[in-house]
Amino acid sequence: MSASRNLTPLLSTLLRRWPASAAAAAYAPALRSYATAAVAASAAGSSTQTASRRTVSLGLLSAGFAATCAFAAPTSSASADSSSGTTPESVLNKVRSTISQMPGMEWAAPTFHVVFVLGGPGSGKGTQCAKLVEEFGVVHLSAGDLLRAHVKSGTEDGNMVKAMIAEGKIVPSSVTIGLLKKAMLESGKTKFLIDGFPRNAENREAFEKEDGIDIHFVLFFDCPEKVMEKRILSRNEGRSDDNVKTIRKRFKVFIDQSMPVVNHYKGMGKVHWVNSNRDPEAVYAETRKLFENF
Numbered sequence: 001m002s003a004s005r006n007l008t009p010l011l012s013t014l015l016r017r018w019p020a021s022a023a024a025a026a027y028a029p030a031l032r033s034y035a036t037a038a039v040a041a042s043a044a045g046s047s048t049q050t051a052s053r054r055t056v057s058l059g060l061l062s063a064g065f066a067a068t069c070a071f072a073a074p075t076s077s078a079s080a081d082s083s084s085g086t087t088p089e090s091v092l093n094k095v096r097s098t099i100s101q102m103p104g105m106e107w108a109a110p111t112f113h114v115v116f117v118l119g120g121p122g123s124g125k126g127t128q129c130a131k132l133v134e135e136f137g138v139v140h141l142s143a144g145d146l147l148r149a150h151v152k153s154g155t156e157d158g159n160m161v162k163a164m165i166a167e168g169k170i171v172p173s174s175v176t177i178g179l180l181k182k183a184m185l186e187s188g189k190t191k192f193l194i195d196g197f198p199r200n201a202e203n204r205e206a207f208e209k210e211d212g213i214d215i216h217f218v219l220f221f222d223c224p225e226k227v228m229e230k231r232i233l234s235r236n237e238g239r240s241d242d243n244v245k246t247i248r249k250r251f252k253v254f255i256d257q258s259m260p261v262v263n264h265y266k267g268m269g270k271v272h273w274v275n276s277n278r279d280p281e282a283v284y285a286e287t288r289k290l291f292e293n294f
């Protein structure tokens, strides 16, 4: 039986076991693309499998399903979830144990491939990421954009993030990593540019503890502070933190907290340094070469 024909009954079985909320239906496309990626991965590895026990790499499918359950929109079903003590981890464990019990199926951890895009405020991270998305079809996740969207939720957490951004402070990783993971799972894709993260040692250490994430390299955009300040002041995106007072605080945080992260990865030989004090096309001509094998 072809791998894709196996898929539909499997998805139905999973969904029947844990009836999904209406909001979860919104995740179905992501779930389906994880499943397709998982089947493709299993087909690629099929020569090493025994005929009697066909092993299907279901990690991505499972991750997608966990996202479906764990991150269902904050509706009444989500509050039911929290009152019954359901957490993303508990859903993932349930998916894992059910898959392990299915004949011929085996759990495999998902692998997400990541490039961290770092550089001072206004160094051109977002500008270059947009070009990479267009040429290479990777997913661009800006930690700052995710945090700004979270502010709009109006929750207690959102208000805390708003206050921290206004001061140029770094939001705790428990919030930022939650938003990044949710976006990764929802995307249905496996290759990501993570822009503006990790911003300090706490961000980095927490992210490195996450399973199934392969950090390929760090892309660092190097630009003088004076040039970055001028760029930000004419950025005109209506950002409350793009004012001289907050910009200066952000530069200090960048030097004190973010540069040690870059130097950490530099020590591991993982940093690609790009001079971004040139016109955007010249910066991109150098940047794109790093992605030919990603």
Ligand SMILES: Nc1ncnc2c1ncn2[C@@H]1O[C@H](COP(=O)(O)OP(=O)(O)O)[C@@H](O)[C@H]1O
Pocket: 119, 120, 121, 122, 123, 124, 125, 126, 127, 128, 231, 232, 234, 235, 236, 276, 277, 278, 279, 280, 281, 283
């Ligand atoms: N190489 C460049 N030369 C001149 N201006 C640039 C360049 N790269 C980006 N910009 C502009 O500078 C501002 C900041 O760039 P952005 O990509 O938002 O930076 P970051 O994401 O690092 O904060 C934007 O208005 C952008 O259009």
Ligand SMILES: Nc1ccn([C@@H]2O[C@H](COP(=O)(O)OP(=O)(O)O)[C@@H](O)[C@H]2O)c(=O)n1
Pocket: 119, 120, 121, 122, 125, 142, 143, 144, 145, 147, 164, 165, 166, 167, 168, 169, 170, 171, 172, 176, 195, 196, 197, 198, 199, 203, 241, 250
């Ligand atoms: N990993 C991150 C990224 C951004 N942020 C917050 O979001 C603000 C804006 O970050 P950003 O990456 O969108 O913008 P730039 O400072 O790079 O222009 C930062 O100054 C921090 O307050 C954070 O707390 N943690």
